[in-house]
Amino acid sequence: MFSLKYRPMTFEEMTGQPHVRQTLVNTLFRRHVGHGYIFSGPRGVGKTTAARLFAKALNCAEGPGPKICNRCPACVEISGGNSLDVIEMDGASNRKIEDVRALRENVRFAPTSGRYKIYIIDEVHMLTQEAFNALLKTLEEPPEHVVFILATTDPQKIPETIHSRCQELEFHRLSPSDLEGLIRAVCQKEKISIDVESVGKLAEWADGSARDALVALEQAAAYSESDVREDQIDRLFGWVDQKTIDTVVGAVWAEDRPKMFEVSRRIEDEGRDMTHFLVQLAKRLKQMWLAEADRTAPAAPGAPAFDPDSLLRMISSLLESERNLRSTRQPGLFLAIQLIDLIELKRQMPVSEVVRRVEQLESRLRSAPAAGGGGVAADDSSPAAPPNPGVNVNQLWSKLVEALSSSQASLASHLKEGRPVECSAAKKTLTAVYGRQRSIQQKQISADKNAALIDAALSRLMGSAGWHLDARIETSGDAPGAAGRGVKDIPSRVRAGAELLESRGVARRE
Ligand SMILES: [Zn+2]
Known part of the structure; x- marks a missing residue:
């Protein structure tokens, strides 16, 4: 051994x-x-x-x-x-x-x-x-x-x-790179040829245990006659290959439900390890989440760019499915439903987005009579902001998000987590605030490259160069009606409640 x-x-x-x-x-x-x-x-x-x-x-x-x-x-x-x-x-x-x-x-x-x-x-x-x-x-x-x-x-x-x-x-769990080193060293001594993907997969599967890594390597070497290839270890251990994981991620993005049935049927027919599959899929989404949270450059064209919140929802759902898988008598059907659920989770709108839309609607309702009277569409939902004749700050904000969403989808999704408060023609500045829980988004859109893209789009909308978006983290003074002034108090309370729900990870439906 x-x-x-x-x-x-x-x-x-x-x-x-x-x-x-x-x-x-x-x-x-x-x-x-x-x-x-x-x-x-x-x-x-x-x-x-x-x-x-x-x-x-x-x-x-x-x-x-x-x-x-x-x-x-x-x-x-x-x-x-x-x-x-x-x-x-x-x-x-x-x-x-x-x-x-x-x-x-x-x-x-x-x-x-x-x-x-x-x-x-x-x-x-x-x-x-x-x-x-x-x-x-x-x-x-x-x-x-x-x-x-x-x-x-x-x-x-x-x-x-x-x-x-x-x-x-x-003693600690061994790191994947320690285990990879161990696997490579033993392969060299045993004259086993092994591809880099297999080394990575065996090390990952061993989950910190040198003994498990070597036992798995020995089985793989015997099965493949000392020429270990990724597709062989997938077959030997019943692991789902990376291509299938890619297919599922693509199907979530494309909201392709029939594909989910097809994939889960194939996994069941081939007798693949569903637990391993769910964990691998969760790990892939985690990588995407990390990349999304780190992103300062726009995503590659055509690549799925999920909203980070929906990625987190999907990951936690997958981990829960992994726990429940053992108790089901219909694993194939169970798996199909879990995969289709991912599409639903992707489609769910964050509460902050719902609140934003309600506020937009409110402001449109309020500004309608004003526009009829004097032709001024002042934004009434942000009493902290000085009136700015001629510019409805909420409409401007929606247009800005829309302008970016076709070419910079993930940037636009970060952007719309914020709330516009002021538009100053004198300073050529649009000011928006982000809730404390949106500091990641605020950082993302303030990153140099992204800020340049946003400022360019804003300048185009305003029809003159040199406009700038000032994205700030919300302080109590920014919240409309923070001082508690009658009916204007409501939006901030709704928002506070919504953010509380979000921070507690309460499930939400569109
Ligand atoms: Zn001795």
């Missing part, structure tokens, strides 16, 4: 966990060896491997020290698992007090040949309370030559009394 064959033989060979390696090496270097260590962290990240390396370093004929010779009898015996001075126990199957009592008897005897007697107890959190108590007695008065290494995936279950007598080293 690769995971045994390529088990690290020295601290330098350990995959990831640089902080653990550093601590152990320093301990050995200074010879400040304690009696109790807790190695905590997820499964398959190298806890028992590190424990054995530490044991070797303590008993190596050339030690104790961070250099492990791997040639002396102590090293060879520990590697082979037959050293009398390194006792490995599994906490799950030796969890009773009798087991720990036997251990306590054993602890009293001096090491057979090495300097230390090292007890490695795996899954130590499985011990019973009585067994922990017995272990505690040993840890309270440990013989000079004894070192305990308690490995666990669940350190919270270890009693505080034990914790306080041990030094805890936390």
